[in-house]
Amino acid sequence: MKNIYLILSFLITTALFAQVGVGTTNPQQVLHIDASMNNDSSTQNIYEDDVVVTAEGKLGVGTINPITKVDLRSKTLTDNVIAIGSTTQTATQAKEGALQYNGNLKLSDGTNWINLPGKSLNALVYANNSSNQSLANNTQVLIKSWTKQEDVTNSLDAVTGIFTAPKDGVYVVSFNAALSSAAIPNNSYIEIHLKSNASQGVPEYRCLNSYPGFSTGNATNISSINCTGIFYLKKNETLSPNIFHTFGGSRNLINDASYNTLTIYGL
Secondary structure, three states: OHHHHHHHHHHHHHHHOOOEEEOOOOOOOOEEEEOOOOOOOOOOOOOOOEEEEOOOOOEEEOOOOOOOOEEOOOOOOOOOOOOOOOOOOOHHHHOOOOEEEOOOEEEEOOOOEEEOOOOOOOOEEEEEOOOOOEEOOOOOEEOOOOEEEEEOOOOEEOOOOEEEOOOOEEEEEEEEEEEEEEEEOOOEEEEEEEEEOOOOOOOEEEEEEEEOOOOOOOEEEEEEEEEEEEEEEOOOOEEEEEEEEOOOOOEEEOOOOOOOEEEEEEO
């Protein structure tokens, strides 16, 4: 019975007062929340921290007179921004008019997520390497310990050598490497493996430099190789530069950074 009285009391109170105020004794709309309870503290009302709902169902944040369905345009506050995140929903699931941010703003037309005009920074990495890293025979070795000369999106981990895509897109990768002078046996070879975990397109590129030898016997020299690949990476997918060789024993990356370079560019 007590609960019934409380409900009736609430309904009667709601009916008597056309406007409800929370934190304010002077509500300006059907529902008016003054988070800082500062509207009555001076002759100049302060609405930056207020939230209102009008009789037309319009929502105002930082303004008590919203013009659109959702209005965040405060007259005195400078950070009138709205944060938009990403989603795993397809455009069909999200329906027309939905927005998401996944490296850049995308709008759903009900079928596809369409990139809106205006671009965020493209990845641009230039790094070199003089680490003299040891490379075991007949083993794929990830090249680490890079020195970054440029990385506008901070996407290359210089310690691990792993690049993480800052947004969905096409990435052009170029890797040049040379090994310190040593014996190069007949019929040996060196490969670059540009590897990624890309879920679309070509996930790995390999480039080969072979030494058939013929009748010359073993030679001692610097061995070098370069490789370029084009990847389609989604945000947070990764790629890495690797070397594989069959020279019969461990070799070292030459300790001259001008020979060992890595360039990555997002289109």
